Amino acid sequence: GENVEQHPSTLSVQEGDSAVIKCTYSDSASNYFPWYKQELGKGPQLIIDIRSNVGEKKDQRIAVTLNKTAKHFSLHITETQPEDSAVYFCAPRGNNNDMRFGAGTRLTVKP
Amino acid sequence: SQTIHQWPATLVQPVGSPLSLECTVEGTSNPNLYWYRQAAGRGLQLLFYSVGIGQISSEVPQNLSASRPQDRQFILSSKKLLLSDSGFYLCAWSSGALKSYTFGSGTRLTVV
Numbered sequence: 167g168e169n170v171e172q173h174p175s176t177l178s179v180q181e182g183d184s185a186v187i188k189c190t191y192s193d194s195a196s197n198y199f200p201w202y203k204q205e206l207g208k209g210p211q212l213i214i215d216i217r218s219n220v221g222e223k224k225d226q227r228i229a230v231t232l233n234k235t236a237k238h239f240s241l242h243i244t245e246t247q248p249e250d251s252a253v254y255f256c257a258p259r260g261n262n263n264d265m266r267f268g269a270g271t272r273l274t275v276k277p
Numbered sequence: 278s279q280t281i282h283q284w285p286a287t288l289v290q291p292v293g294s295p296l297s298l299e300c301t302v303e304g305t306s307n308p309n310l311y312w313y314r315q316a317a318g319r320g321l322q323l324l325f326y327s328v329g330i331g332q333i334s335s336e337v338p339q340n341l342s343a344s345r346p347q348d349r350q351f352i353l354s355s356k357k358l359l360l361s362d363s364g365f366y367l368c369a370w371s372s373g374a375l376k377s378y379t380f381g382s383g384t385r386l387t388v389v
Contacts, residue, residue: 215377266323
């Protein structure tokens with residue numbers, strides 16, 4: 167099965183700074199790469215995803231970059247705001263029906 | 278539009294009591310359905326997933342079971358709860374293998 171690792175496990179940044187979270191995976195058949203944001207007491211929500219035929223995707227302040235050769239993809243958040251504080255999960259996936267999540271990264275944005 | 282309902286939101290149960298958590302999806306047909314558990318401050322552990330009525334795949338042998346009696350209904354059960362069953366239980370659905378997940382709002386279970 168897929169082995170997924172996220173780094174760092176915790177990240178603290180000053181408001182306005184950028185944050186980068188990296189996800190590495192083991193299954194070379196993975197071809198779908200989403201990032202989820204989980205706020206306290208809620209279920210995770212998809213914030214951005216990318217497929218294997220694309221190297222980068224951007225949506226306002228968030229972006230995802232993919233390096234299939236090295237088997238990792240990263241979440242980039244620019245101009246961070248306090249409401250970006252949450253736990254972020256990656257969940258790379260291949261042509262199977264289950265999705266395995268990374269252990270999560272707790273991001274704290276200090277005002 | 279599709280929606281997912283999960284209930285109850287919180288539950289406190291004594292050790293040894295039974296459990297039934299229900300999840301239903303609206304606005305789609307033949308969804309893939311999932312149950313995850315999340316311990317406090319930890320990641321998401323896949324418990325069960327289902328690709329169709331009566332089809333259940335179990336990821337972790339444990340004190341829990343799942344059933345899918347209808348296309349858009351997924352139930353998580355236990356005959357006798359253990360203290361270690363405490364956690365945040367999340368139901369999710371997906372329309373296919375390369376599609377994102379939509380999660381329910383979760384059930385916080387405390388076994389006392």
